[in-house]
Amino acid sequence: MKNSEKTILVLGGTGKTGRRVMEGLKARGLSVRGGSRSSEPPFDWNDPTTWAPVLENVEAVYVVYSLDPTAPTATDTIRSFAGQAAQAGVQRLVFLSGRGDEAAQPCEQAIRESGLGWTILRASWFDQNFSEDFLCGAVLSGEVALPVGAVGEPFIDVEDIAEVAIAALTEEAHAGHVYELTGPRLLTFAQAVEEIAEIAGVPVRFTEITLEQFTAGLMAQQVPAEFVGLAAYLFGELLDGRNSSVTGDVEHVLGRPARDFSEYVRKTAATRVWQAQG
Numbered sequence: 001m002k003n004s005e006k007t008i009l010v011l012g013g014t015g016k017t018g019r020r021v022m023e024g025l026k027a028r029g030l031s032v033r034g035g036s037r038s039s040e041p042p043f044d045w046n047d048p049t050t051w052a053p054v055l056e057n058v059e060a061v062y063v064v065y066s067l068d069p070t071a072p073t074a075t076d077t078i079r080s081f082a083g084q085a086a087q088a089g090v091q092r093l094v095f096l097s098g099r100g101d102e103a104a105q106p107c108e109q110a111i112r113e114s115g116l117g118w119t120i121l122r123a124s125w126f127d128q129n130f131s132e133d134f135l136c137g138a139v140l141s142g143e144v145a146l147p148v149g150a151v152g153e154p155f156i157d158v159e160d161i162a163e164v165a166i167a168a169l170t171e172e173a174h175a176g177h178v179y180e181l182t183g184p185r186l187l188t189f190a191q192a193v194e195e196i197a198e199i200a201g202v203p204v205r206f207t208e209i210t211l212e213q214f215t216a217g218l219m220a221q222q223v224p225a226e227f228v229g230l231a232a233y234l235f236g237e238l239l240d241g242r243n244s245s246v247t248g249d250v251e252h253v254l255g256r257p258a259r260d261f262s263e264y265v266r267k268t269a270a271t272r273v274w275q276a277q278g
C-alpha cells in the first residue's frame, strides 16, 4: 500500500474467502480490518448506520455480499454502500460475484458505477462448500443428495480466490478487470463426491434428486426460507451447463495454475473434518 496509515477492509472477514483474504493480507504485513456482524466495530449489510465506522481510513474494500444477491434490495444496498465508500475516501473495490449468475449483474453494475477503481471476481462453485458450508453435513451423513445431473462444474479452491482478491486489492494492474475464476478441471457433482470418497477414504455417495425433493428436504430441516430460495435458484437455474468450461484467469493473475480439486480433498482430509465424531 502506498499510504501505510490506510487499512484494507475485508467484508465477510470471518467467511470462507474473507478469512483467507484477511490472513493473506496480514501475512504481507498490511493493515487489515474485518467487516461483519461479529467484528469490532460490527458491520451489518442490513444496518447502514454500521457502515461509516468500518469505512474510516480505508483504502480498499473486499466486498462480499452475504445476503441473497437475487433479493430486490441487493443492488440498492450495494450501490448505497459503494457511495458511502467513495465519500469516505476509499479508492478501490474488489467484488466477489458468481460466474454465469445473471442475478448478480445489477450488483456488479453498481460496483462499476461507483466511480472507484474496481475489480470483479466471478467465482464458480467453491470446493470448500463440501467442508466449510452446507454440504459438509451431507458428506458426514454418507450421502450428498442434490438436484443436479451430469453437468460439469469447474470447482474452485477458495484459497485461489483469496489470493486473486489480495492481488486485486493491492496491485493497480487489476483495476477495471472482470475475472472468471475457475478450477483447472470440470467435474460433475457425482465425480466430486466420488473423489472425496476415494482420496479421503470417506464412505459417501452421490444421489441425484429432484428440485422439489431438495427444497422439501431443506424446509423439513427448517432451513431459513431465504436460503431455500437461493439454493433453488442455484440448482434450478445456474447449473444448466453455462459454466461448463475452465478459464485461465487464476493463472493469469497468480502466475501458476489453479489448484486441482484432488489437492483440496487431500488437504481437507488431513484436517479430519470429514471424520465421523466418535
Ligand SMILES: NC(=O)c1ccc[n+]([C@@H]2O[C@H](COP(=O)([O-])OP(=O)(O)OC[C@H]3O[C@@H](n4cnc5c(N)ncnc54)[C@H](OP(=O)(O)O)[C@@H]3O)[C@@H](O)[C@H]2O)c1
Pocket: 011, 012, 013, 014, 015, 016, 017, 018, 035, 036, 037, 038, 039, 043, 044, 045, 046, 064, 065, 066, 067, 069, 096, 097, 098, 099, 123, 124, 125, 126, 129
Ligand atoms: N459458495 C459458492 O460456491 C459461491 C460461488 C460463487 C460466489 N459465491 C458468493 O460468495 C459470497 C459468500 O462469500 P463467502 O463464502 O466467503 O462467505 P461465507 O463463508 O458465506 O460467510 C459469510 C460472511 O458474511 C458475514 N455476514 C453474514 N451476514 C451478514 C450481514 N447481514 N452483514 C454483514 N456481514 C454478514 C459473515 O460473518 P458474521 O456472521 O460475523 O456476520 C461471514 O463473514 C456470496 O456472495 C456468494 O454469492 C459463493
